[in-house]
Amino acid sequence: MKKKTERIVIAVLSVLLVICLALLFLVFWQRYTTKKPVHTEVSGNQIGEDSDVSSDETTMPTDTDETSRAPTTTTTTASRLSLHRTKTVHNAPFFVKNMFPGDFEINHYCVRVSHNGPVTVEFIPKIRDGYEVLAEVLKCRISLQNSGKVLYDGLIADLTDPAKHTLNSDKQTVAELLYEITVYLDESVGNRYQNKELVADFEWRVTDTESLGPPETGQNLRLILNAAVISVLVFALTTLLIWRKRNEKQECS
Amino acid sequence: MKNKNAAKKVTSGIIAIFVLAICLFATTIALVWEAVSVKDNLFITGRVKLNLNDGKPVIQENEYLFEPGMRVAKDFFLENLSGCPVYYRLYFSDIGGGLADELEITVLNGDTVLYSGKITELTKDKVAAADDAIEAGERREFSILFHYPKESGNPPAEKHVTFTLCAEGVQTINNPDKLF
Structure with a gap:
């Protein structure tokens, strides 16, 4: 017995x-299959043209605080934190070859946040090991197209403290943050940095998830x-x- | 026998707890830390590389014995191995010998005179960039003309000249002032 x-x-x-x-x-399958970035060559990016990210989805106004008072597009379907592809924002990784002093490249990323209360979205580039040489001179400028606010402008390697942006709302809402990331080389960069490579992973995160709410409808699987x-x-x-x-x-x- | 079974049970229990703890940790992290990422952002810088005559000298030692009024023309090439067009300049360094102040040099690109003067006047700090850029992958042919003027008189036997012919390139991109 x-x-x-x-x-x-x-x-x-x-x-x-x-x-x-x-x-x-x-869980992991869902996470990594739905958000896998597309690896494409970045060319012909334009500044200022991508502020209109209107899609076919329903939009509603957000109640934001001082730090995010600019018009933020919101939609009714989202995960808690996700990269959202639109007609103009493809969230593609950088693929820049043959960079010379004075060159710059711009990519746009749309981060969608479902929240109810204050939420701080952090952006941090993670430079992979073995690419320290170019990291000494490669710079980046992180700005939000929603507000035009520059979150960071300096050496990519110095961005160890994440570039932060706080969203606030009294009610359940889904906000979109339009990041414009410009990666550039100063004109003063010398010969030492010829034919060098750098690989980095860009990460957006919310460490304090208390105010992250489930989306109003849909994907809460x-x-x-x-x-x-x-x-x-x-x-x-x-x-x-x-x-x-x-x-x-x-x-x- | 009883002890053996008990040990076996304890081991399997520990293993199970360990596995479960890992699973619990993973799922807890998934709940408290929300993150999205764009991986594999790649940045590669370009390079400027020139091939000057495959590194071979344009004129060899003891190839000519210069006499007043003598002219010698030698050909060489410059190839742009960079991934972009470059501005270039040709100059002389490591100049030595008594003939250096007497020998007149003319560097030609086809019929166009790029540089002309005494060899000591064509050093790095005295020459400017050529007017036109050399395209990526382009190989350009040049001539160098050595002239020993008649009025210089007969050179003593020990007079000679040694030099290193150099080429320097810089990218045309973001460089309208041709700064090297």
């Missing part, structure tokens, strides 16, 4: 573990999955611990 119970418990735990792993896989996985794991862990304790007690007696 005891053996039978043990077998049942083990079977249940195994099933739970499998479910957990499957759910985790689903990830949240549900996360909650489900945690619940299942907690249950499995508790069951395992109780079962072990019981076993130990029985062995002692």
